[in-house]
Amino acid sequence: MATTTFMARRRRSNAIFLGLSIAAALFGLVFLVIILAALLYNGLAGLRPAVFLEMTPPPGSAGGLLNAIVGSLIMTLIGVAVGTPLGMLAGTYMAEYGRYSKLTVVVRFINDILLSAPSIIIGLFVYEVLVAPLGHFSAFAGAVALAFIVVPIVARTTEDMLLLVPNPLREAAAAMGLPRAYVITKVAYKAAQAGIVTGVLLAVARVSGETAPLLFTALNNQFFSANLNGPMASLPTVIFQFALSPYKDWQSLAWTGALLITVTVLLLSIVARALGTPRTSK
Structure with missing residues (x-):
């Protein structure tokens, strides 16, 4: 009972x-x-061909988001190109060379702090280090801020994926006389390739919508500019500026830009999920 x-x-x-x-x-x-x-x-x-072909307009005029889209692509690509190798090297050290060392504990702790730090703090740090001493905003400073966001994501993903690689694979490669560097690059990286690529895609999805770091570093530019040593437009900052404006045409472009970022992040997340899903052999 x-x-x-x-x-x-x-x-x-x-x-x-x-x-x-x-x-x-x-x-x-x-x-x-x-x-x-x-x-x-x-x-x-507001989605029309002019969005991809024309520059951001002054109030009351027709225009598009070409300079903002190109600026976002430039700074995102540079940030990912700089942050990905650093993140992979840090993750490789923590998983392969210093798995049980005290330095790894410190590096992992700092990496976790960066991973959870608000992006505006990173923007303020880069502002104090690069923008204030140089006396002007720049796309290079914006790319550095984005790289600081990419590094901890890629480092954590690389470490986790390498730790999932079975040790017998490494032992078999080492038994054949391969140096440790070759064991890591030819065996461990190959086994963890899909997971590492997934982490990079997630990092791209994260930084593609960041606004706060760019407001303190690259600022904005109403005109088209590919000069890394000067202010550069980006889609998140243009959305922020246009959404707060009282002009209907700017607000319409802000909604369209937000849709473009959302679709981009969604596609990257789908690709990352597809790469991260284990495939079962029939």
Whole structure:
């Protein structure tokens, strides 16, 4: 009798908590659908070829987002190109060379701090280190700020993926006389390749929508510029500026830019998820 009462109480508790979990999930999904619906409704209304072919306009004029899109691509590519090798080297050291060393504990702790640090703090740091001493904003400073965001993501992903590689693979390669560097690059990297690429794609998705670091480093530029030593437009900063403006044409471009970033991040997340999904052989 006591056992039956206990099981009934457990089933009631399970049903209650399951219902609360489903309600919380639905609550979040409802707001997510509302946000996406508003984004699609307002973003698609302003989506036209001129968005990709014309520069950001002055108030009351027609224009597009070409300079902002190109600026975002330039700074994102430089930031990823700088941050990815540094992150991979740090992750490789923690997983392969210094797995049990005290230095690894320190590096991992610092990496976790960078991983959870607000991006505006990184922007302020780069401002003090690069922008203030040089006396002007620059796209190079913006790319450095984005690289600081990329490094901890890639480092953590690289370390985690390399730790998942079975040690017998390394031992078999070492038994054949391969140096440790070759064991890592030819065996461990090959086995963890999909996971590392997934981490890089997630880092790209993260930095492509960052606004705060760029406001303190690259600032903005209404005109087209590929000069890394001067202010450069970027899609997140243009969205921030146009969304706060009282002009309807600027607000329409802000919605369209937000839609472009959302679609880009969504595609990168889908590719990352596809690469990270294990494939079962038939």
